[in-house]
Amino acid sequence: MPFNPLAERGIPLDRQLRSWSELNVQPYDTREVHPYTRCRVILMNGVEVEAAMFSHNFNRNTADVELKQRLARVRRIEQQQQKAVNWLIPGESQENAVEVTIGYEQVAVDLTAWLARHEPDPYLRQVYEFGLLEDFDHLYRYANLMDLMGNGRRAEEITGNYTEITPGRPTIFEHRDPHDDLRRPMTVQAAHRQSMLNAMTLVSAEQQTMNYYMTVGNRPTDPLARALYLEIAQIEEQHVSHYESCLDPTISWLTNWVLHENHECWLYWSCYETEVDPRIRQVWELHLAMELEHLRIAAHALEEIEGKDAAELVGDGYAAPMTFEENKAYLREVVARQVDLTAWDSEFLPVDDLPEGHRYFAYQAQVNAGGVPSEQVIERRRAEFGDEYRFETDGEHPVEPLRERGDHDNLGYWRATRSHGAVAPIG
Amino acid sequence: MSDNDKHDGLKGLADKAQDMVGGMVGMASASTAGSHDARAFVMNGCVSDRYEIEAAAVALRRSRSDSVRAFAQMMAEHHTTAMHQMASALRSHEVRDPLPDIAPPAELDARRQGMIQHLLDAPDDDFDRMYLDQQKLAHQEAIALHRGYAEHGDNPQLRSVALGGLPMVERHAAALKRINLH
Numbered sequence: 001m002p003f004n005p006l007a008e009r010g011i012p013l014d015r016q017l018r019s020w021s022e023l024n025v026q027p028y029d030t031r032e033v034h035p036y037t038r039c040r041v042i043l044m045n046g047v048e049v050e051a052a053m054f055s056h057n058f059n060r061n062t063a064d065v066e067l068k069q070r071l072a073r074v075r076r077i078e079q080q081q082q083k084a085v086n087w088l089i090p091g092e093s094q095e096n097a098v099e100v101t102i103g104y105e106q107v108a109v110d111l112t113a114w115l116a117r118h119e120p121d122p123y124l125r126q127v128y129e130f131g132l133l134e135d136f137d138h139l140y141r142y143a144n145l146m147d148l149m150g151n152g153r154r155a156e157e158i159t160g161n162y163t164e165i166t167p168g169r170p171t172i173f174e175h176r177d178p179h180d181d182l183r184r185p186m187t188v189q190a191a192h193r194q195s196m197l198n199a200m201t202l203v204s205a206e207q208q209t210m211n212y213y214m215t216v217g218n219r220p221t222d223p224l225a226r227a228l229y230l231e232i233a234q235i236e237e238q239h240v241s242h243y244e245s246c247l248d249p250t251i252s253w254l255t256n257w258v259l260h261e262n263h264e265c266w267l268y269w270s271c272y273e274t275e276v277d278p279r280i281r282q283v284w285e286l287h288l289a290m291e292l293e294h295l296r297i298a299a300h301a302l303e304e305i306e307g308k309d310a311a312e313l314v315g316d317g318y319a320a321p322m323t324f325e326e327n328k329a330y331l332r333e334v335v336a337r338q339v340d341l342t343a344w345d346s347e348f349l350p351v352d353d354l355p356e357g358h359r360y361f362a363y364q365a366q367v368n369a370g371g372v373p374s375e376q377v378i379e380r381r382r383a384e385f386g387d388e389y390r391f392e393t394d395g396e397h398p399v400e401p402l403r404e405r406g407d408h409d410n411l412g413y414w415r416a417t418r419s420h421g422a423v424a425p426i427g
Numbered sequence: 428m429s430d431n432d433k434h435d436g437l438k439g440l441a442d443k444a445q446d447m448v449g450g451m452v453g454m455a456s457a458s459t460a461g462s463h464d465a466r467a468f469v470m471n472g473c474v475s476d477r478y479e480i481e482a483a484a485v486a487l488r489r490s491r492s493d494s495v496r497a498f499a500q501m502m503a504e505h506h507t508t509a510m511h512q513m514a515s516a517l518r519s520h521e522v523r524d525p526l527p528d529i530a531p532p533a534e535l536d537a538r539r540q541g542m543i544q545h546l547l548d549a550p551d552d553d554f555d556r557m558y559l560d561q562q563k564l565a566h567q568e569a570i571a572l573h574r575g576y577a578e579h580g581d582n583p584q585l586r587s588v589a590l591g592g593l594p595m596v597e598r599h600a601a602a603l604k605r606i607n608l609h
Contacts, residue, residue, distance in 0.1 A: 123518040179508070184515035185591075190583040191521060250590065345511035 004317030005265040006299065006310065010292025016077045023083045027090035028280065030099075035160040036324035037280055039107045040271045041088045042100075044287075046208025047201075047267055048082035051075075054260050058253050070301060071257075074294050081287050088280065097216045098146045098225070102158040104209050105142055108135035109163055111205055113327035115198040116334075118320070124195055127183050127246060128202065129334050130341060130348055131239055136168030136331060138232050141374045144381040144389045145228055149220070156391045162326050165391035167402045169339050171374035173351070173413040174235050175367050177359040180343040181241040188248045188255065193315045200263045201322065202243040210236035224380060227373035234367075245346075254302045258310045261295035270321035328394050336398040340412035351416040364422040442545035446561055462575025465526055465582040468589065471572050472513055473531040478539040478565065479506035485546045486558050494606050495555045498562075502599070509592050521584035555608055566600040 028037065055075040059068055089100060112135060116128035143155035143165045155165055186195055213236055217229025251259070268288035275281040299310030342351040342360060354360055381388055388404055397403045401411040408414065462468075479502045486499035510531075516522055517529060535543065542561055549557045573596055576589040 121520045122523070123515055123520075126518075184512055184519065185587060186519065187521060187583040187587050248587075250587070345508045346515040347511045 002317035002319050003269050004314075005262060005269070005292055005295050006314055007317070008292050010294075010296060011286075011289045013073060013077065013293055013297065016080075016290050016293070018080055018084070023080055023087065025084055025087050025283070026279075027088055027094070028277070030090055030094040034276050035103075035106060035158065035162055036110075037275065037277050038089075038103045038158070039110065039324045040275065040284075041085060041280070042103050042107045042208075043111060043201075043205055044267060044271060044284075045082060045086040045089075047204045047264055048078055048085055049208050049211065050200075050204040051078040051260055051264060052082060054256070058257060061253060064305075067301065067305070070297060074297060077290060077294070081290065084283060085287075088283070096151065097219055098142065098149055099153065099158055101142050101212075101216075102139065102146060102155045104212060105135060105139035106159045106163050107205060108209060109139055109331070110324050110327055111322070112202065113330055113334075114323060114325065115201060117327070117330060119195060119198055120192045121186065121195050123184060124186065124199065124246060126348055127242065128198070129338055130343065131202070131206075131242055132331070133168040133335055133338060134171070134174045134235060134239070136166075136335065137171050137174070137374075138168075138235070139163070140165050140167050140390070141171055141228060141232070141377055143391070144377050145225055147389045148377070148381060148384065149222065149225065155389065159391070161393060164328050164331065164393055165389070166397050167399075168331075168335055169341075170402075170411070170413065171232065171235065172368060172372045173342075173364070173417070174238070175364060176238065176343060177363045178238075178241070180345060180360065181238045181245070182346060183242060183245045184346045185246055185248055188251050188259075188313070191248070193313075194319075196247075196259060197263055197266050197318075199243060199246045200259065201267065203240065203247065204263075206236055206239040206243055210240050224373060224376055228377050231373045252306060254298070254306055255308070255313065257298045258295070258302050258313055261291060261298045262310075262314050264291045265295055266318050267322060269318060270323065273321040274323050332394065332398045335402075339399050339402070351413050354416065354420075356420070358420075361417065361420040361422040364417055368422070442548065443557060443560060446542055446545060446557075446564060462572070463579040463581055465522070465580065465585050466529060468572065468576045468580060468585055469513065469517070469529055470532055472588070472592075473510065474536050474539055475565065475569050475572065476506040476510040476513070477532075477535055478542065479503075480510070481535065481539075481543050482546060482558065482561065482565075485543065486554075489546075489549075489551070489554050490558065491551075492555050492608060495558060495608075498602060498606060499558070501602075502562075505595055505599070509595070512591065513588055516584050516588045519584055522582060525582065559603060559606060559608070562603055563600070566596055566603065569596040570600060 028041070052075060055071050055078065059071050059075075062068060062071075089095065095103075109132065112128055112132040116125055116132055119125040119128055139155070139159075146153070146155050159165065186199070188196065210233060213229050213233035217233050218226060220226055220229070265288065268284050268291055271284040272281060272288055275284055295310075295314075299314075302308050302310050340350050340352070341348045342354065343349075344354065344358070344360075351360075378388055390404065397406070399411070400406045401408050401414075483499040483503040483506075487496055487503070490496050490499065513531065517531065522529060534540075542565075546554070546558060546561070570593070573589045573593040577586055577593055580586040580589060
């Protein structure tokens with residue numbers, strides 16, 4: 001039976017404020033935590049950050065003083081929720097920044113894969129599969145960095161046996177002209193409700209990943225680690241542009257507020273339904289009850305100010321929870337089918353089909369001049385350990401040129417960048 | 428003036444007149460069927476973008492004016508983007524579910540083919556004027572099409588395409604007014 005958030009009662013707003021001691025939650029134990037519990041914590045932190053920043057931007061764009069007050073009251077609680085969720089991640093001595101980074105990339109892989117598999121719109125599914133292969137590659141690059149930084153843990157101890165660690169679309173080739181990150185927006189009027197939830201989820205998750213790398217990327221001392229973070233942080237910016245351009249840009253701020261609160265309800269309900277850690281499940285249950293009230297407040301404002309019914313946006317409720325689960329077979333199929341795709345405006349095509357002089361090659365030549373950290377990290381791993389770090393549980397890589405001893409030059413991207421005169425620094 | 432020059436001059440005048448009459452027909456079509464019917468909007472929008480790209484390619488080969496060449500380069504880039512936006516919209520369920528057989532036209536219609544031919548045939552010293560005259564008509568038509576469909580169109584996703592493209596074609600029309608050939 002679907003969960004209809006408009007038919008449920010939440011906690012009244014004046015009973016939602018918590019003390020500092022209530023917010024300063026006991027972190028999970030990094031040795032005990034289920035990898036997908038860590039993923040849910042990382043995801044919901046990103047969702048709360050988006051909720052807070054959306055509310056701040058709404059506040060900056062409305063003159064309605066009383067509406068500002070409503071936003072401020074809800075926003076203060078959203079900010080408390082963000083602290084309660086993000087403070088579940090343990091401190092540096094248990095999980096350092098690169099280990100948390102592995103968690104962020106596991107989120108990006110298994111979240112995007114699930115959303116792509118459950119996306120009803122064929123164009124949006126293609127958008128998600130395109131981004132998926134890029135985050136899949138980031139996990140592999142950071143896993144090699146983690147080995148080089150050497151605190152004794154390997155990436156598979158973070159991800160468990162759930163996610164393979166192997167090349168996707170090589171990061172070196174993900175750098176594109178900004179025009180080629182802009183997709184076609186859906187419309188709230190005609191899109192599937194699930195499509196709106198999916199896109200908002202990816203915007204929140206990728207935005208938080210971008211914010212995280214923007215902030216922690218300069219914390220390592222090793223120049224290669226710093227360089228890898230800044231290179232991949234730039235891709236995360238591309239991904240935020242890529243996903244946010246799928247959202248309907250014509251809706252009102254109030255409609256957008258309802259969509260945000262509805263989105264939070266869906267994901268807290270999903271976490272509550274799928275969580276295996278009883279203590280953390282209580283956090284999801286509490287926050288779901290809070291979000292139900294936030295949704296009611298936003299829905300009331302929409303009806304009162306614009307005369308619109310929030311039920312038209314929310315529908316009958318949620319049919320299925322977003323679930324962190326294995327996507328290994330799906331990922332292998334997508335990487336085999338789409339590794340050589342690139343983007344031209346809102347469309348996707350094999351890189352070999354780009355015309356002579358396309359802006360992609362000039363952009364590649366400019367940013368990749370002088371060496372590429374995402375390639376250098378693999379080279380250094382090979383130089384120091386004799387091989388790459390990979391975690392391939394289901395056999396060798398499905399794309400021959402991406403196997404450790406494969407014919408790397410035979411990848412379509414290497415051929416295309418060389419034939420168009422773009423810099424191709426690694427053979 | 429030789430007989431050949433007289434012939435070229437008369438042909439140029441006839442071509443311009445034909446472009447202008449064609450443009451009026453196009454305006455009427457853009458303002459009527461194209462303003463509310465999804466198939467007409469897709470047909471007119473795609474053919475308009477293809478014409479812009481082909482005309483720009485001719486202008487980049489033939490024009491000696493920096494400002495005309497810069498404008499043509501912008502047309503090639505912007506209308507390629509518009510063509511891609513339309514192609515992506517046509518792959519979305521918002522269009523495919525109600526209109527499963529809709530597809531972009533494979534080539535230019537006879538009117539736009541004629542306009543491209545006129546550009547190819549134009550004498551060197553008349554080329555820039557003819558290109559800019561065609562551009563003014565084409566952009567008036569594109570504005571009518573996009574504005575009409577954005578306001579009255581029958582498919583939300585295609586209305587969104589029209590709404591997203593309208594400011595661009597309006598800026599093109601404004602840019603055309605700023606081009607001074609002398």
